[in-house]
Amino acid sequence: QIGDGEGSEPLTAYQLMQRLRVEWATIMKFTKKSLFQSEIFYLLNLVLYITFFLLYYSPLSLYKISYCSSTLFKLGKVAYSHESYQHAFLWFFKSLQKLQATKEENSDTYKKLLLEYLSSSAYEFGHVPLAVYCARLDLTVYKGKLSQHTKTPDIFTLSETSTSTYEALCRGEELNMKSRRRRQLSCRYSTGGGNPRLMYAPVKEEEVWDDPPIMTYHDVFSEAEIEQLKNLSRPGVSTALHVWLKDEDAPVVSSVSQRLSDITGLGMESAESLQVLNYGVGGHFSPHYDTVVRKNLKSIMFPSPLQLSDVSYGGSTVFPEIGASVKPQKGSVVMWYNLLRNGQGDWRSLHGGCPVYQGSKWVAVKWVHERGQEFRRQCSLSETE
Numbered sequence: 129q130i131g132d133g134e135g136s137e138p139l140t141a142y143q144l145m146q147r148l149r150v151e152w153a154t155i156m157k158f159t160k161k162s163l164f165q166s167e168i169f170y171l172l173n174l175v176l177y178i179t180f181f182l183l184y185y186s187p188l189s190l191y192k193i194s195y196c197s198s199t200l201f202k203l204g205k206v207a208y209s210h211e212s213y214q215h216a217f218l219w220f221f222k223s224l225q226k227l228q229a230t231k232e233e234n235s236d237t238y239k240k241l242l243l244e245y246l247s248s249s250a251y252e253f254g255h256v257p258l259a260v261y262c263a264r265l266d267l268t269v270y271k272g273k274l275s276q277h278t279k280t281p282d283i284f285t286l287s288e289t290s291t292s293t294y295e296a297l298c299r300g301e302e303l304n305m306k307s308r309r310r311r312q313l314s315c316r317y318s319t320g321g322g323n324p325r326l327m328y329a330p331v332k333e334e335e336v337w338d339d340p341p342i343m344t345y346h347d348v349f350s351e352a353e354i355e356q357l358k359n360l361s362r363p364g365v366s367t368a369l370h371v372w373l374k375d376e377d378a379p380v381v382s383s384v385s386q387r388l389s390d391i392t393g394l395g396m397e398s399a400e401s402l403q404v405l406n407y408g409v410g411g412h413f414s415p416h417y418d419t420v421v422r423k424n425l426k427s428i429m430f431p432s433p434l435q436l437s438d439v440s441y442g443g444s445t446v447f448p449e450i451g452a453s454v455k456p457q458k459g460s461v462v463m464w465y466n467l468l469r470n471g472q473g474d475w476r477s478l479h480g481g482c483p484v485y486q487g488s489k490w491v492a493v494k495w496v497h498e499r500g501q502e503f504r505r506q507c508s509l510s511e512t513e
């Protein structure tokens with residue numbers, strides 16, 4: 129098992145998968161199940177996914193992991209084969225730096241190959257001068273390409289598309305909110321607007337983002353409750369990656385619904401069952417709109433993922449449109465709205481679950497529909513709110 133616990137460090141998993149791929153023919157002699165093969169490739173892809181984007185930069189130094197030049201080269205080739213040329217270039221560049229630092233003997237052929245890959249990645253990414261520099265080639269080779277590009281992209285800065293904002297947020301890079309605005313964010317003890325169940329045990333409410341509001345409620349669920357939820361979900365998530373728990377399934381599920389209603393002040397009459405998701409190493413949820421993914425467009429009001437585990441690295445929930453990021457914290461609840469008060473979908477609610485780098489991530493999501501909240505969250509006739 130590569131997803132859980134000790135030894136789930138991605139490089140180990142990656143190498144294991146590489147080995148498996150090389151020795152696949154031998155393995156196939158012993159097994160005739162073709163289904164198994166697709167599962168292995170699925171896992172392989174997940175692991176590669178994190179190794180070539182999430183791991184770039186910060187985690188390497190964070191975990192004091194030192195990859196040797198040839199491993200860095202391999203990671204570059206993975207990115208290259210996925211046509212992710214900018215990432216490929218950065219990996220190859222690291223590999224070259226490492227090679228020069230270690231001054232290995234007989235590294236000339238290797239260095240030449242590395243430079244070819246660097247050149248080719250730069251070329252594919254559209255940075256012709258750098259491609260020429262790396263390959264020390266005649267400019268005429270790239271003439272056609274030169275006329276296509278008026279502006280040379282900065283290959284050392286990952287580009288600014290919405291997926292790369294997601295990636296940057298997942299790498300833990302700070303984005304967007306100015307410190308003055310950040311200082312305005314506050315924490316408080318909340319009684320959910322005078323809810324009798326919270327009067328003597330108010331909940332810790334933290335404002336993560338102001339506009340649109342994203343809230344985290346801390347220490348909402350106990351270890352025991354979390355274990356019960358996981359135990360109820362385990363048989364389901366091992367095959368389907370997610371499972372739905374109904375209030376009637378167990379007392380713990382209905383008390384979770386009750387508490388969510390208490391702290392948010394929203395009614396649960398029209399809410400969906402509790403969805404529990406489990407991600408292993410490399411597991412992630414690409415940026416999406418819940419109102420689109422969940423198909424019944426516009427009726428979903430807010431999701432409130434309960435965090436059922438601490439993930440040692442990775443696994444944050446991030447919002448690429450606004451630059452917000454929330455780390456998973458066991459026992460806490462994160463809440464945001466997918467809809468504006470006027471009932472329209474809020475484009476700022478685009479969000480995704482980052483790849484898990486180490487450990488295993490459990491979340492539970494509760495979708496509350498706008499129907500039934502008429503007296504709890506005021507509607508608006510404005511086009512923009």
Ligand SMILES: O=C(O)CCC(=O)C(=O)O
Pocket residue numbers: 405413418431433443444445446479480481482491493
């Ligand atoms: O895993 C996460 O952090 C988010 C999950 C999510 O967005 C969803 O289930 O719709």
Ligand SMILES: [Fe+2]
Pocket residue numbers: 416417418431479
């Ligand atoms: Fe979602």
